[in-house]
Amino acid sequence: MQNILLNIDAGMVDWARAQFAITAIYHWLFVPLTLGLAVIMGIMETCYYRTKNVFWKDAAKFWQKLFGINFAMGVATGIILEFEFGTNWSNYSWFVGDIFGAPLAVEGIVAFFMESTFVAVMYFGWKKVSAGFHLASTWLTGLGATISAWWILVANSWMQYPVGCEFNPETMRNEMVSFSQVAFSPFAVDKFCHTVTSAWIIGALFTVAVSAYYLLRNRERRLAVESIKIGGIVGLVASVLAAVTGDHSAYTVAKVQPMKLAAMEALYDGHEGESLTAIAWVNPFTQPDYRKGGEAPMRIGIPKMLAFMATHDFNGFVPGINDIINGGYKDANGEVQPSLKEKMQRGRTAIESLGKYRQLKKESGGQPSEAQKKQLNVLTKDIKDNMKYFGYGYIKEADETVPYIPLCFYTFRIMVGLGCLFILFFAITLFLVYKKDIAKGKWWMWTALILLPLGYVASESGWLVAEFGRQPWTIQDMMPTWIGVSDLSSNAVMLTFFIFLVLFTALLAVEINILCKQIKKGPEYTK
Numbered sequence: 001m002q003n004i005l006l007n008i009d010a011g012m013v014d015w016a017r018a019q020f021a022i023t024a025i026y027h028w029l030f031v032p033l034t035l036g037l038a039v040i041m042g043i044m045e046t047c048y049y050r051t052k053n054v055f056w057k058d059a060a061k062f063w064q065k066l067f068g069i070n071f072a073m074g075v076a077t078g079i080i081l082e083f084e085f086g087t088n089w090s091n092y093s094w095f096v097g098d099i100f101g102a103p104l105a106v107e108g109i110v111a112f113f114m115e116s117t118f119v120a121v122m123y124f125g126w127k128k129v130s131a132g133f134h135l136a137s138t139w140l141t142g143l144g145a146t147i148s149a150w151w152i153l154v155a156n157s158w159m160q161y162p163v164g165c166e167f168n169p170e171t172m173r174n175e176m177v178s179f180s181q182v183a184f185s186p187f188a189v190d191k192f193c194h195t196v197t198s199a200w201i202i203g204a205l206f207t208v209a210v211s212a213y214y215l216l217r218n219r220e221r222r223l224a225v226e227s228i229k230i231g232g233i234v235g236l237v238a239s240v241l242a243a244v245t246g247d248h249s250a251y252t253v254a255k256v257q258p259m260k261l262a263a264m265e266a267l268y269d270g271h272e273g274e275s276l277t278a279i280a281w282v283n284p285f286t287q288p289d290y291r292k293g294g295e296a297p298m299r300i301g302i303p304k305m306l307a308f309m310a311t312h313d314f315n316g317f318v319p320g321i322n323d324i325i326n327g328g329y330k331d332a333n334g335e336v337q338p339s340l341k342e343k344m345q346r347g348r349t350a351i352e353s354l355g356k357y358r359q360l361k362k363e364s365g366g367q368p369s370e371a372q373k374k375q376l377n378v379l380t381k382d383i384k385d386n387m388k389y390f391g392y393g394y395i396k397e398a399d400e401t402v403p404y405i406p407l408c409f410y411t412f413r414i415m416v417g418l419g420c421l422f423i424l425f426f427a428i429t430l431f432l433v434y435k436k437d438i439a440k441g442k443w444w445m446w447t448a449l450i451l452l453p454l455g456y457v458a459s460e461s462g463w464l465v466a467e468f469g470r471q472p473w474t475i476q477d478m479m480p481t482w483i484g485v486s487d488l489s490s491n492a493v494m495l496t497f498f499i500f501l502v503l504f505t506a507l508l509a510v511e512i513n514i515l516c517k518q519i520k521k522g523p524e525y526t527k
Helices: 010-051 054-087 090-124 131-160 179-183 186-216 221-256 258-265 305-311 321-326 340-364 370-394 405-435 442-468 490-521
Strands: 165-168 173-176 276-279 300-302 473-475
Touching (some): 010 054, 010 186, 010 221, 054 186, 054 221, 090 131, 090 179, 131 473, 186 221, 186 405, 186 442, 221 258, 258 321, 258 405, 300 305, 340 370
Antiparallel strands (some): 165 173, 276 300
16 A cells, blocks of 8 residues: 555546546436436325226326436446446555455345346336236336335445444455444435435426426326325425434434535634535635634525534534644544544654554564564554554545535535525425316416426436535545556556546436437327
């Protein structure tokens, strides 16, 4: 690990990050609609199973077709995403592959196999299996997709909150010691709940938007109205749940990733009873000079709300960027946090001790003397005591540990602001569809169409907050991004970046085209 820095092409880090980012962003355009439509089509087929009304069967088939188109595209981009860990991030994969690979293996073997099996029954089994078995297949397809999301989010959450592992100096790898800690860490649970409920919002927005299109065209009125009822209920419930899970997720982030929260709030100096920023002027094109302290210009805050969100105490202390760099404050567990300088020193101690350990093992030829054994034990203790800050040993200055504040600040507010708008929209939708004639509200129909792309904006903003907010870490506190990349030429990755950009854009265009044609065609009614 000591010599990795000598072999890195600086451009390789930027291009590897860009390629992974573009793949993840495109992949996430498909995944939430898959998870959201799974709930919509499951509810509709349940209505058919209970009422035996063929209308619900036709409605379920229609939404299942749209689900299938999106599902296929999501699989294609997801496979490429996993391969990139081996091609562009081989140092990362080698260092923590024993841990990171486990949830991805479970996802492939169990979840993906499950959804792939039952999706075939869902599409081709209408006349071949009983109504009850077909209904179960529909729900199990959606459950399989959701379980798949669980394991992928477990892997991502471990990168942001590495638990259940120990470093083995013999193998130079982090090895799993508790699968349950990895699979059910608080960070993973919060991320899963918030991500899946936000995906249900996308499914509901899509359902309502397609229905609004039919009402504007004065066609498929019954399908549109009934779909709006289901979509509105799912959307309102999901929007409220997303707000609740988002609040709890912020509480977890405050405990394990305080720098991310500080960047989201443009909080330079921490205080007790800190207010939550409603609006402020943060220059979107440059990193603010947080060293000067103070607060962002034209800031208006909600009194004590950030303290409550971060500590569940209105008078709790929330550290700012400078507090985290300077250290000396008590965290949520009452522990005094070391300064960045101390963390960097302890990280270098771990790296140096590891280098000496490897050299001594090599010199001993596998049969160390008693004196060498004692020295190895001392080095092992140094490595274990300082491994928590291992990644800081590669940090050169404080600026490297601060995420890009404007991006974190604005994407967080876009996500939260649109989330509040969705709650209002779905509440109005349900009022109109149950109390009024929704087909007469053209303003509502156009609003439904406009909000669909905004749903994706909110969803992608959430991911940008999560991923940019943890920079510079590939693994929080353990591995900076420039340590995890492969020893490749930046030109090779740059080429594949543009190939993937063209490929994914083409896939997205194809999906939108097929979806639009299927929507224009409309449902096929049983005669």
